[in-house]
Amino acid sequence: GESVGLHLPTLSVQEGDNSIINCAYSNSASDYFIWYKQESGKGPQFIIDIRSNMDKRQGQRVTVLLNKTVKHLSLQIAATQPGDSAVYFCAEISNFGNEKLTFGTGTRLTIIP
């Protein structure tokens, strides 16, 4: 079946530095991607999304890049803060309107003070 995977399970970044979390997907028909943040013991929270007709989207301190050629997306977090420590998931929808998200394994981001 289709899958969404992450390159690195853990990432440690010095506070104030930028972080980049990567995600690979296998379904070339995927047309919508979302990044979620999950803090310990809580439900995931939406961070940012991007449609397949875009290659970059920026939010507050976050940027998502999409490379459809190699089926890869990344989440960049600028000037990391302790509150950014969490597990980050990418998710994809291959049939927008079906709303059936496929989630990756997740990357645990730890911000070092």
Next chain:
Amino acid sequence: DGGITQSPKYLFRKEGQNVTLSCEQNLNHDAMYWYRQDPGQGLRLIYYSQIVNDFQKGDIAEGYSVSREKKESFPLTVTSAQKNPTAFYLCASTDPRGGTGELFFGEGSRLTVL
């Protein structure tokens, strides 16, 4: 405040017992979902419902059952047939007409089977 409420937050049960996890939303969302999360893993879809009185199996539906009698409610029953029920269960909802695929999640229910 609008949101999704899951209960209970923690639940302990003996092996062989059925348990029902509650999920209520006041977001007026048509679609609701149940996911299972195991330690160090991503979310796996158990069941989803796109409209009242209708639901579909997800990727790991065996040993689980759901109902969708009301728009606001989507309870999940973990039956004794589920071989490894200890996990973190997440309920989510979305408005398919909202223009995004964003899922709104509850805070989760952690089930431990002793």
